Amino acid sequence: MVMLTLSGIEKVFPNGTAALRGVDLTLVPGRVHGLLGANGAGKSTLIKILAGATAPSAGTIILGDRPCRFASPRDAKAAGVATIFQHIPLVPTLSAFENIVLDERGWRRGGDRRRIAALVATLRDPFPLDALVTDLPIGARQMVTIAQALASGADVVVMDEPTASLAGHERIAVYDTVRRLAAEGRAVLFVSHFIDEIVALTDDVTVLRDGRVVLEARTTDLTEGLIAEAIAGRAVAVLERPAQPRRRGRPLLTAHGLTSPGRLAPTDLTLHEGEILGLAGMLGSGRSELLHAIFGADRAAGGEVVLDGKPVGRWPDEAVAAGIALVPEDRDTQGYAPQLGIAANIALPQTGRLLIDHAAEARAAAAAIVRLGIKATDGDALPVELSGGNAQKVVIAKWLRPATRVLLLDEPTAGIDIGARTDILRLIRDLADEGLAVILASSEFSELVAVADRILVLRDGHVVATADPATCDEAGLIVLAGGGRPALENAA
Ligand SMILES: Nc1ncnc2c1ncn2[C@@H]1O[C@H](COP(=O)(O)OP(=O)(O)OP(=O)(O)O)[C@@H](O)[C@H]1O
Ligand SMILES: [Mg+2]
The missing domain is CATH 3.40.50.300 (P-loop containing nucleotide triphosphate hydrolases)
Incomplete structure (x- = not known):
């Protein structure tokens, strides 16, 4: 079982966005490490680097005692790092089983069905292996992505917001799996915006803000309030119910x-x-x-x-x-339409008009960026250049x-x-x-x-x-x- 160390990781995207500015992080076998931070703080970028999906601009990854460079996700997986991404979807027209073995060598020969069936049976919420992914509810799909990562037998398992769209009992299935992975001696990196689950589930915590580590500690030394403050950089107010009932109209x-x-x-x-x-x-x-x-x-x-x-x-x-x-x-x-910029996406409900008023679109996008606090370079930014939470804000805008x-x-x-x-x-x-x-x-x-x-x-x-x-x-x-x-x- 090996330890994984990231040191001095930096990432500047081609558009000039500095997403990571010198991040250090160590994952230890048998421990669950929580990674937190506001929308756009750099969590997914760090994970993509760890997974070989994108290259760092500077810094090193050390696995065991060897520095390594992952040229592709397959590289990282072969080295023992399995990742559940925030955005990479499963193939909806393939079965759960086919998705799990998709990027394994030899999947065309049908994969090792018995081994996969045994692995899925150990999950708290098993799913039918032959169901088409498109027919599975979102919770089961999340379990398929987890099985996909586990099938590789990785020493390091990285999960980017695996519980974001899950309800209570489905989250429990994920917690169960995370605890089991740690008990088996693997190192787990777990990203979440739910501070209560971070406190209940993790051993160590790292908080990123604007691409830098602002808090690193053992979870037992922290409180939910301390973590929330580190994420936001200020005290966070909980929304209270108004004392007066609100008036409703006709x-x-x-x-x-x-x-x-x-x-x-x-x-x-x-x-x-x-x-x-x-x-x-x-x-x-x-x-x-x-x-x-x-x-x-x-x-x-x-x-x-x-x-x-x-x-x-x-x-x-x-x-x-x-x-x-x-x-x-x-x-x-x-x-959203992934090929359109933020401004064009925000204007989408008005398409069907004969004339497109670009100036008005830009004004509306600028207003939405301010009103919702969307972290983006400008209205031309594409959804892929946004963090998950910021893309969600565009959909609302x-x-x-x-x-x-x-x-x-x-x-x-x-x-x-x-x-x-x-x-x-x-x-x-x-x-x-x-x-x-x-x-x-x-x-x-x-x-x-x-x-x-x-x-x-x-x-x-x-x-x-x-x-x-x-x-x-x-x-x-x-x-x-x-x-x-x-x-x-x-x-x-
Ligand atoms: N492909 C890209 N091109 C340009 N900028 C990008 C790209 N991907 C991410 N960014 C920017 O990098 C920063 C960090 O994004 P990242 O996705 O790592 O945030 P995050 O912490 O995962 O946020 P969230 O909680 O919303 O998922 C953001 O400012 C984002 O807009
Ligand atoms: Mg993210």
Whole structure:
């Protein structure tokens, strides 16, 4: 078992962005090392260097006692470093098994099926090996990426936000695996924006800010508050529920019999101007399906949507024309056009106009960059040049336009750092104060309790309860949603 040391790592991208400015980090066999930092701090860049996906501008990687240079991800894997990336998707048209063996030599001969089956069986949430990835829920897909990394038998396992889009019980499956890897003597690097899980799961912590290490310590010597402050560079305020109930306006949107075969039972709802309606539920409970049905994004969905007395057509473009917007859960494949710059992405909902007003686009992008605190060089930056959290902010920015009257948000804070999370929740509240109607689906039930006016709890495709956030709490919602007790208490 070998130790891995990064020393003096620097990275300057061709566009001049200095993402890393001399980072030192040591991974020790048998220990889990947490890596934290605000959106754009340099975490994923460091991981890409470790994984051989990008070359450092300066600095060395020492594996055991040898300096090494990874020319490609295959190189790194062969040296015993396996990585689960933040953004690299699986191949949706291949099976889980084919994805796992995809980059192993000899996969064309069918791979070593028995060995992979045994490995998957040891996971807490095994998945069917022959299922097509496109048919698997997001939690199972995350487990496939983990199996992919484990199959290589690596000594060092690196995970970039493996729990960002997972709900309680699926996170537990990941924690289980991480603990097991460490117990087997491997070194694990674990990136997350969830400070509670970092405290519960890791042995050591490194915090990056603007490409530099600002905190390095044993986890037992730290508190959640200390970590949060190191990330943000300031004290972080938790968003509190306003003491006064917020005022809501007249009914704006009504939906009748919204349904998606096998996923969502017929559901009625009414949404008022200025209201924030929370959707609580575990993964697969029907939250996303409900949002997709309203937006017309699910061809199999049934039911009708009426906005301001007028029926809304069952296609996304008709929903957009009526003023309905959707921030999807799967931002990388549904949230933005990767070949377009930020400004053009933000202007996307207005395409269909005959003339493109570039000056207006640039102004709108500049405003969004300031309003949402997007860390980017300028409006021409491409999504690939943004960190995960900043790309998410672009997806939200796209819909912040006067024509939007109903905003559907599916996990809008996934991948958003602890400082920006409060800013985004506050923005949602401000938008509602301006009269926008919002539906907010979130796995972070504490967020729902902080900002929602009313919460629908979904379970197995049914609305099973309506909760009043003034009187319910996170634990109560988890029980209603069928998730058992909160994740970290369960994890042991
Ligand atoms: N290919 C690229 N070209 C130019 N700049 C880039 C590129 N990739 C990342 N950057 C920039 O490098 C900086 C660090 O990005 P990185 O993705 O490492 O952040 P992160 O800490 O992983 O953030 P997040 O929590 O949002 O995922 C950011 O300013 C980002 O815009
Ligand atoms: Mg990242």
